[in-house]
Amino acid sequence: MYGKRSRFLTIMLTLGLAFFYIPMIMLVIYSFNYSKIVPVWGGWSLRWYNELFQSQEVWEAVSLSLQIATLNATFATLLGTLAALAMVRFGRFKGRTLFGGMIVAPLVMPEVITGLSLLVFFISLNELIGWPAQRGFTTITIAHITFSMAFVAVTIQARLTGMGQDLEEAAADLGAKPFKVLTAITLPRLTPALVSGWLLAFTLSLDDLVIASFVTGPGANTLPILIFSRIRLGLRPDINALATIIILVIAVCVAIAAILMLRQQRRDLRDQQLAAGEG
Amino acid sequence: MSDATAPEPPGANRPFAKRMMRKLQDNWRSVIIAIPFFWLLFFFLAPFFIVAKISLAELAIASPPFTKMVEWTDSGIMTIRIVFDNFTYIFEDSLYFDTYVNSLKISVTSTIICLLFGYPVAYAIVRSGPVAKPILLFLIILPFWTSFLLRVYAWMGLLADQGTINNLLIALGIIDEPIRMLYTEFAVFVGVVYTYMPFMILPLYANMEKLDGSLNEAAADLGSRPTNTFFKVTLPLTIPGIVAGCLLVFIPATGEYVIPDLLGGGNVNMIGRVLFNEFSRNSDWPVAAAVAIVLLFLLVLPIMVFQYYQGKASEAD
Numbered sequence: 001m002y003g004k005r006s007r008f009l010t011i012m013l014t015l016g017l018a019f020f021y022i023p024m025i026m027l028v029i030y031s032f033n034y035s036k037i038v039p040v041w042g043g044w045s046l047r048w049y050n051e052l053f054q055s056q057e058v059w060e061a062v063s064l065s066l067q068i069a070t071l072n073a074t075f076a077t078l079l080g081t082l083a084a085l086a087m088v089r090f091g092r093f094k095g096r097t098l099f100g101g102m103i104v105a106p107l108v109m110p111e112v113i114t115g116l117s118l119l120v121f122f123i124s125l126n127e128l129i130g131w132p133a134q135r136g137f138t139t140i141t142i143a144h145i146t147f148s149m150a151f152v153a154v155t156i157q158a159r160l161t162g163m164g165q166d167l168e169e170a171a172a173d174l175g176a177k178p179f180k181v182l183t184a185i186t187l188p189r190l191t192p193a194l195v196s197g198w199l200l201a202f203t204l205s206l207d208d209l210v211i212a213s214f215v216t217g218p219g220a221n222t223l224p225i226l227i228f229s230r231i232r233l234g235l236r237p238d239i240n241a242l243a244t245i246i247i248l249v250i251a252v253c254v255a256i257a258a259i260l261m262l263r264q265q266r267r268d269l270r271d272q273q274l275a276a277g278e279g
Numbered sequence: 280m281s282d283a284t285a286p287e288p289p290g291a292n293r294p295f296a297k298r299m300m301r302k303l304q305d306n307w308r309s310v311i312i313a314i315p316f317f318w319l320l321f322f323f324l325a326p327f328f329i330v331a332k333i334s335l336a337e338l339a340i341a342s343p344p345f346t347k348m349v350e351w352t353d354s355g356i357m358t359i360r361i362v363f364d365n366f367t368y369i370f371e372d373s374l375y376f377d378t379y380v381n382s383l384k385i386s387v388t389s390t391i392i393c394l395l396f397g398y399p400v401a402y403a404i405v406r407s408g409p410v411a412k413p414i415l416l417f418l419i420i421l422p423f424w425t426s427f428l429l430r431v432y433a434w435m436g437l438l439a440d441q442g443t444i445n446n447l448l449i450a451l452g453i454i455d456e457p458i459r460m461l462y463t464e465f466a467v468f469v470g471v472v473y474t475y476m477p478f479m480i481l482p483l484y485a486n487m488e489k490l491d492g493s494l495n496e497a498a499a500d501l502g503s504r505p506t507n508t509f510f511k512v513t514l515p516l517t518i519p520g521i522v523a524g525c526l527l528v529f530i531p532a533t534g535e536y537v538i539p540d541l542l543g544g545g546n547v548n549m550i551g552r553v554l555f556n557e558f559s560r561n562s563d564w565p566v567a568a569a570v571a572i573v574l575l576f577l578l579v580l581p582i583m584v585f586q587y588y589q590g591k592a593s594e595a596d
Binding site for chain 2: 030085086113116246
């Protein structure tokens with residue numbers, strides 16, 4: 001639905017974008033500030049970047065966060081895809097309503113509740129079977145998989161619904177067994193959605209503070225936990241530098257994902273037009 | 280010796296792995312359902328029941344620090360012990376009650392502000408040209424992907440006593456003394472609106488994008504003024520988007536922990552913050568569990584409404 005954009009709408013749009021971006025632009029600018037006190041300008045400098053790269057603590061947190069995020073994204077994509085296939089392509093089955101509820105609930109569940117319940121769960125499990133004796137890497141990864149698989153499932157569900165079932169039906173008509181249809185037709189066509197689902201799960205994990213704080217143990221500081229413990233006491237120039245790097249990396253990743261999605265959409269549109277032209 | 284080389288009867292002694300593969304191929308659908316289903320059952324649903332159980336226990340000097348619900352006496356009699364003290368305590372203690380009220384006040388107000396400002400922004404994007412639209416959409420989605428924690432931190436820099444806004448106002452000669460903004464309720468409102476605004480705009484956009492433009496044209500042809508058309512045609516048709524957007528802001532904002540902690544300092548109490556501190560500092564687990572259960576009950580209705588709309592939306596597709 002295109003149409004004329006009134007002056008009021010243009011003003012609101014401009015204000016909205018300014019509201020979104022000015023805080024982040026200021027954050028980036030002040031990361032190049034020489035002064036130790038963040039809002040007092042002391043000239044341009046890369047001092048805080050230098051300091052950041054020399055901090056052992058920061059490197060360890062980055063490494064831990066990246067490991068958790070990678071493992072999480074891979075398992076969440078796997079589990080989320082299975083869940084989406086079950087919801088969209090398998091018709092009715094026993095427990096479908098409960099299943100659907102459990103997929104949507106983590107999307108809106110307040111983080112404090114998810115974090116708290118997983119912590120008491122891990123502690124109870126430890127009492128019962130002696131595992132996990134120590135909380136940290138494994139417990140954070142399990143917690144992240146649990147909530148990010150829901151986000152992946154919703155992404156894949158939308159893609160599965162969007163791409164229709166025509167090709168699958170055609171393959172079945174030509175004699176392909178259902179399992180073959182899944183591996184030869186459905187999964188390859190899902191690839192762009194799988195990539196964006198993986199990236200989504202990856203960033204969700206990198207971004208999570210509250211749930212990780214609940215289920216972590218001594219010594220296992222993820223990057224958000226480290227950042228939070230530092231900024232609780234006020235503004236810190238080294239965190240501005242760290243934030244600038246993170247924002248830059250994420251912006252590049254999102255841009256790549258957006259281009260991939262746009263291409264897929266164009267391809268779909270062309271396929272549809274071709275199909276319509278022949279039919 | 281020659282017995283060993285005798286041909287095996289077909290099928291009877293197939294290798295185990297092969298039989299498993301066969302079984303997998305026959306039942307692969309159940310396997311696909313079972314893996315994510317049991318994961319969620321185990322790591323998502325079961326933990327809630329444990330929290331519910333703890334909320335009905337009493338504080339005890341033990342590890343974990345609460346009484347057992349079911350106990351067996353020496354003579355083999357089972358005793359079940361359930362106390363509701365934690366819940367009555369929450370409602371009698373004004374700290375908890377006021378904190379719930381305050382959380383709801385902040386989340387409801389922020390939701391309304393998000394709607395008032397997000398609606399025109401979403402509408403402006405829908406009405407943009409085919410070149411501008413994907414770019415604008417990308418600009419709205421980008422903050423949604425960047426670190427939540429860092430977006431809150433960015434506002435600490437703007438709102439601080441010596442922050443960008445105060446410095447600017449002083450430089451312009453509008454004020455002499457810095458205005459206290461960081462560590463006030465105002466800062467919490469700004470933080471909530473800022474971080475949750477994309478959650479309002481995106482569902483509204485998705486809903487408006489599907490609207491039929493010819494309805495507006497028809498209304499205009501019949502002599503309706505643009506304002507009238509908006510309130511009589513467009514607004515009623517975007518109610519599903521409004522509901523989805525409001526719930527996506529309201530539900531997580533109510534349980535918010537990071538924003539009141541960083542932008543509110545110790546001055547603004549929200550239930551997520553109380554819950555977090557209760558658990559990590561006091562370790563009064565039964566009360567903390569009860570606080571979580573009450574919060575969940577407050578949000579169960581909105582969550583169910585959200586699921587209902589989600590289900591309807593996916594059926595419509």
